[in-house]
Amino acid sequence: MFMASGKSRGSSERPIRVLLAKPAIDGHDRGVYVLARAFRDAGMEVIYPGLLPTPEQIVDIAIDEDVDVIAISLLNGSHMTIFKKVMELLRARHAGDVAVIGGGIIPPRDRPRLERMGVTGNYGPGTPLETIITHVRERAAEVRRRRRVA
């Protein structure tokens, strides 16, 4: 199990760092805790700042913690407003190289618009954890490649 999880010191990269956030004023955190554990069990370092971080706080934390991925869960219909804000703030703070992944209750018709903003994933309830984890890994790998070139 130890080796199978891809963790052997020195020869593998340091773990993917993910900021997991639930920024809307909405306390339903069952999903984020399931994800937090799933990410941890997939070998990632999960930074969880508690409930209700503002978009500003999310971006501050993402920068200070030098995360590869920001994963945002939104259930209450405010996704368009909040993702837009997060993406704008990231660009304004020259942190556009962080990958942003969305999930929660996101109607299919909003997905293309989110994708165009650069928010990928946009998974609904019932998405297999494996699918989400694979996506996080892919996006994190891109981010690291980009950062290395930079």
Place this chain on the structure above:
Amino acid sequence: MAAPRVGSTAVGGERQAPASSRLKYWRSKVARLSKAVDSRNEAYDSWEKRVLIPWQKGLASAGRLVYTSADSAHDGGADMPGMYPFTRGIYPNMYAGKPWTMRMFSGFGIPEDTNSRLKYLLKHGETGLSIAFDEPTLYGVDCDSERAEGEIGKCGVNVTTLKDMEVIFDGIPLDKVSTSMTINAPAIILFAMYIAVAQKRGINQSRLAGTLQADILKEYIAQKEWFYPPKAHLRMIRDMMLYSVNNMPKWNFISVSGYHIREAGSTAAQELAFTLADGFHYVDMGIAAGLKVDDFAPRISFFFDSSMDMFEEIAKFRAARRIWATVMRELYGAKDERSLKLRFHAQTSGYTLTWQQPLNNIARTALEALYAVLGGAQSLHTNSYDEALALPTEAAAKVALRTQQVIAEETGIKDVADPMGGSYYLEYLTNRIELEAYRYFEKLDELGGILKAVEDGYPQREIADASYQRQRRIEAGEAVMVGVNKYQEEDEAPINILKISRKAELAQKRRLADVKRSRDEAEVSRALDRLREAMRSETANLVPHVIDAVKAYATIGEIVKVGRDVYGEWKEPRII
């Protein structure tokens, strides 16, 4: 009535019985029930050996396959509906006398939208109104705050000042309807607004009927919406309890809620145990505040989830009634039968709904609604099939209501009380869930009581564990969700979903600006100062002060800020 005796311990869980004798009580229950639940069934063992295993070509079964009379014994009292301990229902004739109330949650957009929806419902014979508020209201955030952006009117109606409540209830006879408000953290503010609307119209508060879903403990456990540390919110519940006991005979000051605990991923037994433990804490608070148990316990009601596991759910509802009646009588010495009867509202489960193949959700909701009825619910809300995608459309909400009507009118289910009672398996499960609940009560008291356990994150951790285990079983295909991990389909046709426009946001902001222009600022700050003073005193009742503040058109955010200044904020304990 005895003068309320209120001290700093009144909300912190001063116990009716000392902790040690409580623990002894739980332990005796656990010992007795585990004898009934865990004992060997010799008839089964011999049947398994002689009949089952040969039939299965030598293989034993992983679990018990059938239950017998030996598994289902209970010595808890009369086995008839309408009699202590009410396992089979709180009324002798149950739905043959009066069917359950089909109480559908409504509330969306701006107050005008909700007002016309309520009027429509009243015109069609509803007398029980149930109002949902949006997230900014639930979090005490004014509609003109940046934090509220994009959330106004999305999950319920927005209320920022008394003006909004005046519009919501415009033309509605407050002395003739009963109103249920799902409001939690700002409960005291909305309660005060409701009273203020009535008073301004010359309706005496004693004629107001309704229920407040003000259970704050389940917020810390599950739904995570609060303003202050637990003790500050509990003090407000105590004040609402005292105020309504003294002034409002038809007002149910608290609906203790398991729904959110279950939706946060708990098991059925955890839902039951933590909810009842919360209920007992409110009883402790009432007693510590100087009330006699029978003066307030009849006004406590409950709210449970109805999820997919048929027999477990029915057993849960039955066990809930049995435990509440038993503990209220044996531990709290309640004598009034109404104190012993656990009345509950049920709602079908939201987290069993899937966004894949959403029409399947109609089947799920119908089954869950059926279990709630078989479990003896007093009122029921059925979810709409599109809720995993967005807020329900009117068409979807109508199917949900029709589902209840089909169950009520076409199945013959109303004719007999507790029709499942006597099923060996169901009776066994009822005992087992009861046992699991008592085990949790014991554990919680070992940790210093429910409040301390919640502050330290114990129930939260238990629920997160259960939720993760469930997710794992779904991932592994051990737990099936049709359309999600079995019978999946590619390229599903999209369904229509509700879109809420930003108009609500603009309208609310405009109204608030008008209110702020026309109100007397000096009066607002005087009222808030008096409220602040009252908050600093442990013994004052806050309700009249909040009523004054809302009448001066202080906003919800301004009132909450006074509380934050006095009590500080609260961050959840970490649970991983």
Place this chain on the structure above:
Amino acid sequence: MTDTARAIAEGLRRGDRASIARCISIAEDEPELFSRIIKGLYRPGSMPRVIGLTGPPGCGKSTLISLIVPKLVEQGHKVGVVAVDASSPFSGGSFLGNRIRMEEALSSKHVFMRSIATRGAKGGLSVSIINAIITLASAGFDMIVVESVGSGQADTDIANISSTVLLVLSPGLGDEVQAMKAGIMEIADIFVINKAELEGSDRAAGAVRSYLSTISGGQNKDIALTSCTSRRGIDELVRLIGDHESKVNAKEFAERAFRSEVSRIAKELSSRRVDALIDGHAAAIGQMAESMDPYAAAARLLQGDIEGGRSRRPKR
């Protein structure tokens, strides 16, 4: 120096948060590059002071830090906070949740916080902590608060790099007793009985006091009672920290911490070198199975003498 390195070094000088953050990651990915970046920024001899907090999980360390740090900032310090959580030994992942109770309090431009996982630093100090401290020191932070995982060897190691060690306990959980067993009592400078609003806090303080009377130098150690809900005792604790800091022998502390850091970094670098050697010579090592014993093979590996010196020099 590459452009990236130059840009980050420049950022550190300006106190740019993104540069500080990235630099801590670089320390782990590319130690040599990191070394080049901090050269010229790190001022030998002016170690930042390190306040180490240890104590069992649930005793309120995070909340306490969120109350102490703003006071240290008021005193004019630039404060770094390094909060450590355990990595899972199975997956290598971790849940870094210390921000939950710190976030609001620490949003100041004079504070920089980083969450760190132990990353399989078995029974010892994670080199990531040292990387963060060095980076923050290079960016001009003069005081670092380290919250440890609260158990075992890692905590004793944190004492080695700390100028003041706080042992945080809370009443009622039998913490006092556990802590005494763990041998952490000897290395703590200040004992904090947190959650003093709870019953049993005086008893806990009494237990600590009577234990201290049995160890040498115990009488000189301070005990503080704090309550994060009422904020009682926080000012007093900050004063005690200041008092202790003023008594620290700067030279002695700098030497002790430096030795500890050098030792940990050297171990890390050599372990990476060995890993790289093994990765680079997997096939050759396998072939040695037929001709020698494992000890001889390991010796040749370390000498870079595999298959008649045909070994490649490892990149890392």
